[in-house]
Amino acid sequence: MTHKLTILFFCFAVFLFSGCSVDKENEMAEARENLENLIADAENQIDLADVEFSLKPTTVIPKNDFDEKDYRNFTDQQNKYLSEDEFISAVKKDFFLASQFGKPKSAVSISLNLIDVKELLGLDLSIDEVYENAPKFTPNVLHFWDGTEASANYKASPANEELEYNHFLIDASKPIRNIDFDVSFKNYKSTGYRLDLSKPKTKVANSLLEIKSNEAGEVKINYPKSLANRVAEVQGFYKDGRALRKSGSTAYSISSQATVAWLKEALPVYKKAVEEIDNEGLKAPNDLKAFLAEKLPKKPADTNTIEFSKHFFSGPVAYVIVYIR
Known part of the structure; x- marks a missing residue:
């Protein structure tokens, strides 16, 4: 009877040990997948930011002929957010x-x-x-x-x-x-801020508006993500002061320069952690946590993202007015 109990106890202990091992393997597999996602996301953010931060304000003559006498290229509803x-x-x-x-x-x-x-x-x-x-x-x-x-x-x-x-x-x-x-009636009051290539930047409280490029009727502007919801309208103007007809706009966000610099330092650490997991140098979630805590640089205080928006107009834009609520 004693012999049988010993066998049963031994089998039960082996089962527990095996179960714990499987749990750790699953957790580390999940941790490795998360690291791979962090690596891919960091590389995408770095690549996008490197392109955007390297751009200088430029202007290009539209490829298609622009008829300044065609009234359809202009609008009299340029300021949509009225007093x-x-x-x-x-x-x-x-x-x-x-x-x-x-x-x-x-x-x-x-x-x-x-x-x-x-x-x-x-x-x-x-x-x-x-x-x-x-x-x-x-x-x-x-x-x-x-x-x-x-x-x-x-x-x-x-x-x-x-x-x-x-x-x-x-x-x-x-x-x-x-x-x-x-x-x-309800309405939003707004203030217009003029941007052109001779004055590509202006301050709105503690935020900065900047025109990044002006190419063939396509104007790119950037501002902090925190300001995005307050941008009521962006209107382009022809050299004689007439408002150009707008055909659309698009927007996307990127990380701040401080965040991108941090990502560039963190990226090798993430890759090294994956390598250590593959070589069984890191065998448990706590090992990985300790590794990252020791190796990762301190995160920057400025984690604000930057909003980029592109606005499309019917002809060459001399300047834009950005209306801020």
Whole structure:
């Protein structure tokens, strides 16, 4: 009986030892894979940064002929993020009112394209959200065709939920000629910063805006990632001051110069760790942890990433204005 118990205990001990060994092998295999991913990511970041940081501000004449007399190459909507007064002026420019006299209420509608409003106010909203955040027009004073006027005393009725943002039912005893509206709306105020090849850099608080290249109507700009959400618009201008039509933009991020310098020092350490795992010099996760703690350089304090954005225009760009919210 004693002999059998000894055999069973021995087998159980072997099983435990074998299980622990398998767990360590799996953990080290996973650690090696993570190191390989770190190596690949570091090499990509270094390569991309080396290209970007080596670029100097340049300008190139567009390959295709540019017709400065073709109005389609220009736009009069260059500043999309308007002040309150500028927005009201823009709305008034194409604003008209249609009314249909009736009893007990007259139907009134105003021309207001919410897509235009979204662009004018710089609202980063989906189509559904635009309706929810549309400017709120409230009829204030009614002007009648007979020359008289009266307070609208307008109150929106829950019973009229089918009415759109620009349709109203108004109590009016006479046909309406025009209406004074009160309007409330959301908008983003922005400040424009000019960049060109003679002055490629400018400061925004503690951040730096820089034009990196200007080639064939393609302008590349960089700024800290922390500033990215505040960049409302980038507009290119022709040499005579007219705003060029914009066809699109793209953006991506890279690591800061301090981070890239750290990655260049860390990369050989990661590769050496993989080599040590393969040669069984590092056999356990704790061994790897201690190795990296000893060999890796101290991480830099500046870990901010840099945003690069490229903007495409219809012709040669003399300068750009970057609008910052």
